[in-house]
Amino acid sequence: MTVRINPSILSADFVNLHDDIETIASADLVHVDVMDNHFVPNLTFGPQMVGRIQDVSPIPLDVHLMIDDPDRWAPGYAELGAYSVTFHAEAAADAVGLARRLRQIGSRAGIALKPGTPVEPYLDLLAEFDQVLVMTVEPGFGGQSFMPETMPKLRLLREAVVRTGLDVWLQVDGGITESTIAFAAESGADTFVAGSSVFSSPDRAAQIDALRSAALAHTH
Numbered sequence: 177m178t179v180r181i182n183p184s185i186l187s188a189d190f191v192n193l194h195d196d197i198e199t200i201a202s203a204d205l206v207h208v209d210v211m212d213n214h215f216v217p218n219l220t221f222g223p224q225m226v227g228r229i230q231d232v233s234p235i236p237l238d239v240h241l242m243i244d245d246p247d248r249w250a251p252g253y254a255e256l257g258a259y260s261v262t263f264h265a266e267a268a269a270d271a272v273g274l275a276r277r278l279r280q281i282g283s284r285a286g287i288a289l290k291p292g293t294p295v296e297p298y299l300d301l302l303a304e305f306d307q308v309l310v311m312t313v314e315p316g317f318g319g320q321s322f323m324p325e326t327m328p329k330l331r332l333l334r335e336a337v338v339r340t341g342l343d344v345w346l347q348v349d350g351g352i353t354e355s356t357i358a359f360a361a362e363s364g365a366d367t368f369v370a371g372s373s374v375f376s377s378p379d380r381a382a383q384i385d386a387l388r389s390a391a392l393a394h395t396h
């Protein structure tokens with residue numbers, strides 16, 4: 177199985193963001209957290225900033241929208257050229273319609289689930305999405321502890337992906353370190369977002385390698 181490591185720039189230095197993004201060029205995608213201070217109690221940046229990140233990044237963008245009304249705003253991020261755009265199930269009025277629109281524009285479409293959101297309603301809709309993001313912390317902030325109680329959702333998703341043969345990436349985000357990545361990989365994740373564990377490292381390329389190796393060692 178292919179394993180992807182996507183560092184989250186929420187833990188980067190926003191004043192030196194271009195330099196920080198260069199330090200993670202060996203990763204698969206750069207994870208870009210858009211927060212609106214409504215859907216989550218934190219605020220980051222919007223389309224203007226994401227457009228500039230898209231201009232300078234050596235690797236594709238994995239945009240995670242933690243915003244209200246993604247039906248209105250998400251297509252704009254796809255139009256900027258983001259490789260993938262993930263919106264929250266809890267915030268979308270028409271998740272399937274929005275995913276179709278994102279794909280039509282040319283992005284991969286992702287749906288994210290907060291820790292308390294059940295996965296069952298989405299298992300029969302997997303063909304509509306390119307990625308499911310299982311949040312392993314409450315969305316909003318970096319540096320929180322991984323929630324192992326979210327792992328049963330990943331197992332159900334992996335079973336459904338294997339059963340259907342669909343090419344849907346299963347992403348985890350929150351508290352991912354060299355040790356917690358093992359639980360997530362064993363439970364079926366293939367795409368790992370890591371913020372503080374990458375950006376607090378003095379050698380980010382080595383940390384990306386270490387996370388990749390730990391994930392591969394626990395992937396079925």
Ligand SMILES: O=C(CO)[C@@H](O)[C@H](O)COP(=O)(O)O
Pocket residue numbers: 184185186187207209240313314315316317318319320349350351352369370371372373
């Ligand atoms: O979406 C979020 C937080 O809401 C994440 O992408 C965090 O940025 C992950 O940070 P760490 O838990 O890895 O420090």
